[in-house]
Amino acid sequence: MTKTLKRELSINNKIIVYGHADKSEYGFPTERDLIEYLQNKLFSRYSGRYHFTQNKKADIIIVLRDGFAYGHLNVEDIEDPTPRDKEEYPRVTRVYMIRSSAVYNKPVKLSDIGIRGLSFGKRITADQFDEIKGFANGIVEYPRP
DSSP states (O other), rough: OOHHHHHHHHHSOEEEEEOOOSSTSSOOSSSHHHHHHHIHHHTTTTTEEESSSSOOOOOOEEEEEEEEEEEEEEEEEEOOOOHHHHHHHOOOEEEEEEEEEEEEEEEEEEGGGTOOOOOOOOOEOOHHHHHHHTTTTOEEEEOOO
16 A cells, blocks of 8 residues: 555544543553553454443544553444443443554653543544654554454
């Protein structure tokens, strides 16, 4: 895929920032738990089913914790939760089927690049997404097996 085509595709994507403040056993008690989820558990334990409490349409989800972006998810589809999804995360309202995840080598503090007002999920532009990736000091991608 050419760089121009990739850029055109990213401009048309709906890119949402979702925070992960839940530090309970169902959420991410530590930063390490969130990173392990993005690297492995999302696919090995949850079959690429990302449980969330909001239901915004998204093609890309930036994963935020305590004001820092740790990575992003490439969304393939959105579904209603099953009974099993509700067992795995009782607060779930929507399930995003994830094609691949990505982990940033360095978490990016979004307020440092002017992205604020993230309480209920925030849509950002392709340029802002590019800026986040630029500050990430490299990205490791994990495709769904």
